[in-house]
Amino acid sequence: MTRYRVSVEIKPREGILDPQGKAVADALRTLGFAGVQDVHVGRYVVVDANSPNESNARESVNAMCKKLLANPVIEDFAITRVEAL
Amino acid sequence: MKFGIVRFPGSNCDTDAYHAVVDTLGEEAVYLWHKDHDLQDVDVVILPGGFAYGDYLRAGAIARFSPIMTEVIAHARRGAPVLAICNGFQVACEAGLLPGALMRNAGLQYICESIRMRVETTDTIFTANYSPGQIVRAPIAHGEGRYTADEATLDELEAHNRVVLRYVGVNPNGSARDIAGIVNETGNVLGIMPHPERVVESLVGGNDGLAIFSSLLARVPA
Numbered sequence: 001m002t003r004y005r006v007s008v009e010i011k012p013r014e015g016i017l018d019p020q021g022k023a024v025a026d027a028l029r030t031l032g033f034a035g036v037q038d039v040h041v042g043r044y045v046v047v048d049a050n051s052p053n054e055s056n057a058r059e060s061v062n063a064m065c066k067k068l069l070a071n072p073v074i075e076d077f078a079i080t081r082v083e084a085l
Numbered sequence: 086m087k088f089g090i091v092r093f094p095g096s097n098c099d100t101d102a103y104h105a106v107v108d109t110l111g112e113e114a115v116y117l118w119h120k121d122h123d124l125q126d127v128d129v130v131i132l133p134g135g136f137a138y139g140d141y142l143r144a145g146a147i148a149r150f151s152p153i154m155t156e157v158i159a160h161a162r163r164g165a166p167v168l169a170i171c172n173g174f175q176v177a178c179e180a181g182l183l184p185g186a187l188m189r190n191a192g193l194q195y196i197c198e199s200i201r202m203r204v205e206t207t208d209t210i211f212t213a214n215y216s217p218g219q220i221v222r223a224p225i226a227h228g229e230g231r232y233t234a235d236e237a238t239l240d241e242l243e244a245h246n247r248v249v250l251r252y253v254g255v256n257p258n259g260s261a262r263d264i265a266g267i268v269n270e271t272g273n274v275l276g277i278m279p280h281p282e283r284v285v286e287s288l289v290g291g292n293d294g295l296a297i298f299s300s301l302l303a304r305v306p307a
Contacts (some may be wrong), residue, residue, distance in 0.1 A: 016233060017259065019191050043142075068150070071143055071179070073186040074233055 132173025191259025
């Protein structure tokens with residue numbers, strides 16, 4: 001067993017009204033960042049777990065996302081990084 | 086009739102629900118601890134408002150896996166009534182008892198105020214004692230009450246008269262199609278963001294919520 005650190009990015013599903021992202025985008029434009037087109041605010045989850053190998057660690061966190069970490073009705077998720085610790 | 090009020094860590098409208106059932110309606114109620122597996126033969130389960138598990142991750146996401154929820158889901162699948170209020174509505178959506186999800190209010194603010202809603206159908210066990218189209222007043226108190234579902238789901242809810250309550254005048258949180266309350270396909274689970282249990286006697290400024298409880302009394306065989 002190796003200990004893996006798996007990072008997951010969860011954000012509002014494309015096309016769903018994201019008032020938080022919109023408010024942040026407006027604030028950035030007010031601050032002079034005129035080029036800002038769109039902002040989305042989501043969550044970043046880091047899971048440390050023991051697994052026999054990297055693909056197993058990835059698969060396991062994928063299942064965690066489907067069951068608990070993300071809500072498929074309103075959110076998309078992506079595993080952004082898997083590293084052995 | 087026996088009501089069971091689920092208590093999660095962070096529930097805070099449990100005693101209001103108890104008061105509505107026991108003191109106002111004169112029926113029996115028990116609290117159901119989230120770690121238990123025994124529904125104590127209740128006829129109706131109430132998932133009350135609050136902030137179960139601190140709303141960590143997403144409102145309702147962790148509460149949905151509480152031990153008692155296994156039994157609540159089985160109770161609902163048997164066709165027995167579940168009244169899911171506010172945070173309870175969020176838990177019911179996360180548990181798959183109701184379609185869709187409740188997202189952050191469009192205005193980003195937590196809103197605590199009295200709102201008006203229209204009773205869209207009286208053909209449910211929860212609204213039988215209202216008159217069709219009746220406008221009722223109840224408080225809302227939530228930061229994440231914007232009902233969201235894909236268009237196909239919304240169309241299906243509308244087509245089968247499952248939108249039971251709709252905000253009128255002002256849509257406080259940006260809910261799709263002004264939805265304040267929906268029932269599941271079999272009509273035995275009601276999810277509602279406003280708080281009927283807080284308006285059950287004129288002393289507290291209104292009793293428009295009482296009919297939800299009295300409808301259950303009239304329509305559910307105990």
